[in-house]
Amino acid sequence: MNVMITGYGRMGREIENILIQRGHSIALRVDKGGYGDCTEVTADGLKGVDVVIEFSLPQGIENNIRLYAQSKTPVVIGTTGWDDKKDIIKDIILNNKSTLLYGSNFSVGAHIFFDLVSKAAGLINNTPEYDIMMLEYHHNKKKDSPSGTALTTAEKILKNNNRKEKIWTDKLDRAIDDNELHVASVRGGQIPGIHTVTLDSFADSIQITHNARNRSGFALGAVMASEWLQDKKGFFTVEDFIEELLKK
């Protein structure tokens, strides 16, 4: 595939590495901050492009997507923080009979972790001696807590477990209620992201951990999703791709 990379920051560079490893070519790197070959997406720049992979920032995303849609160039969007524009963007894609796939987590490993945790949360429904809880670690620059991945994991636990009804993310000055899922966050060092779900009973303890070593898992998932998109038309999420990949 001949691929345009929009947003040539930390993720854009990782994506370039993976594209080259998988035998694809780079058509153009577009970066508003001047780090790429040019600063704007244009109709001319999209000529001969098989797919666009965009991990930029949410400002300006609508404009870029309009150009991809008008030229019917499929696009994979990893940029986060544009949920408020989702309906408008879906209309742009469908009205132009074009193709878009987006997701807030492209790591295949993280999706395997979500599935394992969902299954584990359901397995203890009839065994109340097992409690369930979560701890996540991230580097000292992270601005939010708990992480988006922790919140997604917690939602999956609430959905599959019949005792847990709400998430508790603060410190506790009392005993935790049975219906509360404790999600604790630790910040420090360089850790790209560790999420551990523990199932604990009097007799034993079971831990499921996802340990992201770097950003390459996100980049690989995005490139694989762009390959999957080649024979598709319409508006997709990363879950559509992952479901087929893991043959759920």
Ligand SMILES: NC(=O)c1ccc[n+]([C@@H]2O[C@H](COP(=O)([O-])OP(=O)(O)OC[C@H]3O[C@@H](n4cnc5c(N)ncnc54)[C@H](O)[C@@H]3O)[C@@H](O)[C@H]2O)c1
């Ligand atoms: N979906 C996932 O799995 C996943 C994983 C990691 C990061 N992200 C998201 O990807 C995005 C990028 O992350 P990053 O760490 O590479 O950020 P970054 O700041 O390192 O890079 C973003 C780059 O995009 C450029 N840019 C901004 N607006 C642009 C526009 N309209 N057109 C072209 N270029 C533009 C900036 O100049 C910058 O170089 C963020 O939204 C982040 O939350 C998603």
